[in-house]
Amino acid sequence: MKAPLKSIVRRTGWPTSVSRPVVTPLQPSVVYSSPDPDALDAQYADASGYTYAREGHPNAEVLAEKIDMLEGVDPASGGGIITGSGMSAIGAVFLGLLKAGDHVLGGDQLYGRSLRLMAQDLPRLGIETSLADPTDASAMEAAIRPNTRMILVEVVSNPTIRVADMEGIIAMAKARGILVVVDNTFTTPAAYLPLAAGADITVHSVTKLLAGHSDATLGYVATQDPDLRRQINDANVTWGLTPSPFDCWLAERGLHSFHLRHRAAQDNARRLADALADMPGVAKVLYPTRSDHPDHNRAVALLGGQGGNMVSFALHGGREAANLLTRAAPDIAFAPTLGDIGTTLSHPPSSSHRGLTPEGRAALGITEGFFRVSVGVEDADLLISELGAAVAAASKGA
Numbered sequence: 153m154k155a156p157l158k159s160i161v162r163r164t165g166w167p168t169s170v171s172r173p174v175v176t177p178l179q180p181s182v183v184y185s186s187p188d189p190d191a192l193d194a195q196y197a198d199a200s201g202y203t204y205a206r207e208g209h210p211n212a213e214v215l216a217e218k219i220d221m222l223e224g225v226d227p228a229s230g231g232g233i234i235t236g237s238g239m240s241a242i243g244a245v246f247l248g249l250l251k252a253g254d255h256v257l258g259g260d261q262l263y264g265r266s267l268r269l270m271a272q273d274l275p276r277l278g279i280e281t282s283l284a285d286p287t288d289a290s291a292m293e294a295a296i297r298p299n300t301r302m303i304l305v306e307v308v309s310n311p312t313i314r315v316a317d318m319e320g321i322i323a324m325a326k327a328r329g330i331l332v333v334v335d336n337t338f339t340t341p342a343a344y345l346p347l348a349a350g351a352d353i354t355v356h357s358v359t360k361l362l363a364g365h366s367d368a369t370l371g372y373v374a375t376q377d378p379d380l381r382r383q384i385n386d387a388n389v390t391w392g393l394t395p396s397p398f399d400c401w402l403a404e405r406g407l408h409s410f411h412l413r414h415r416a417a418q419d420n421a422r423r424l425a426d427a428l429a430d431m432p433g434v435a436k437v438l439y440p441t442r443s444d445h446p447d448h449n450r451a452v453a454l455l456g457g458q459g460g461n462m463v464s465f466a467l468h469g470g471r472e473a474a475n476l477l478t479r480a481a482p483d484i485a486f487a488p489t490l491g492d493i494g495t496t497l498s499h500p501p502s503s504s505h506r507g508l509t510p511e512g513r514a515a516l517g518i519t520e521g522f523f524r525v526s527v528g529v530e531d532a533d534l535l536i537s538e539l540g541a542a543v544a545a546a547s548k549g550a
């Protein structure tokens with residue numbers, strides 16, 4: 153008999169098996185041991201194998217490869233990069249590619265934190281920024297400066313669901329050698345492929361529709377240009393924007409059902425938009441493929457008729473009607489996110505757009521009765537009846 157150990161701090165191996173797990177193993181190891189210094193040297197020299205989790209780990213790599221397949225990213229370019237959040241994906245692009253004196257042009261209805269980066273954080277680093285209306289490529293062109301290095305746009309704006317003139321913007325930027333970065337979170341690769349359309353960089357908040365279950369915070373960034381990829385990856389690793397293995401593992405599982413969730417949520421969204429438009433308490437409905445949408449033709453051409461899962465609407469009433477609506481729909485989560493498997497309601501005047509003045513919101517058509525619905529995959533009839541009852545309660549009480 154072997155003498156028992158006083159402590160079992162031993163780095164034992166992993167049991168061998170001729171069969172392999174069907175599920176991707178979760179690998180939380182922060183560090184990897186190499187056989188000898190020569191092997192470690194070689195690993196650093198050609199970036200092969202894992203050394204330290206901030207520099208890369210298997211769960212991030214597996215997830216990146218799967219999103220690459222959806223976004224049409226050629227693995228020969230090095231493939232996509234997973235970051236710790238959607239904001240860190242955008243942060244890695246900015247930190248990796250911009251320097252003091254550069255100018256960045258953004259769409260004027262970017263995600264709230266992206267707008268904050270543009271308004272406060274980049275200027276603090278000596279980087280100029282400005283915003284223009286991306287539904288009008290000539291307005292974007294007029295905002296170009298001699299030092300414009302990059303354009304950041306979202307294809308479909310939040311929460312007003314306007315559709316950007318992507319063809320016009322990409323053509324204009326290409327002619328000037330300006331990088332186009334597309335935040336593809338809202339549209340998803342099911343409706344739009346930024347790199348195939350000629351953009352240089354695509355980014356995602358994986359947190360939203362791709363992972364789909366509101367249990368992992370992650371981002372993704374990809375480019376086909378190996379030099380840009382290296383600079384973005386260096387920023388990700390150096391600034392420590394890298395993801396948790398567990399979040400990557402959860403997101404991979406969520407991603408497997410993305411195409412099914414997307415189709416079901418989009419079918420529900422189309423039906424909900426039409427139902428809302430018929431409700432007496434509703435002043436306006438915004439859904440890209442509805443014929444009354446201001447960018448209907450572009451949505452059909454650019455997105456192949458894929459309207460997505462986001463619907464916005466405005467009640468006739470103001471804040472009081474808005475309060476009544478959320479209270480009357482307790483089973484629809486009133487939560488400032490999107491892309492969850494279940495429907496969530498957000499009220500931009502009290503959340504994403506609370507920083508704007510009432511006049512600023514009015515210019516965007518965001519009244520106190522304005523809601524954005526991230527439609528989920530539940531039974532459409534139930535969803536329509538719940539929201540319909542809430543709209544009726546709101547218009548009766550207000």
Ligand SMILES: *Cc1c(COP(=O)(O)O)cnc(C)c1O
Pocket residue numbers: 237238239240263306310335337338356357358359360369370371490
């Ligand atoms: C949520 C979101 C982000 C930020 O993503 P996080 O994962 O929350 O950091 C960026 N862009 C868009 C369009 C988003 O919806």
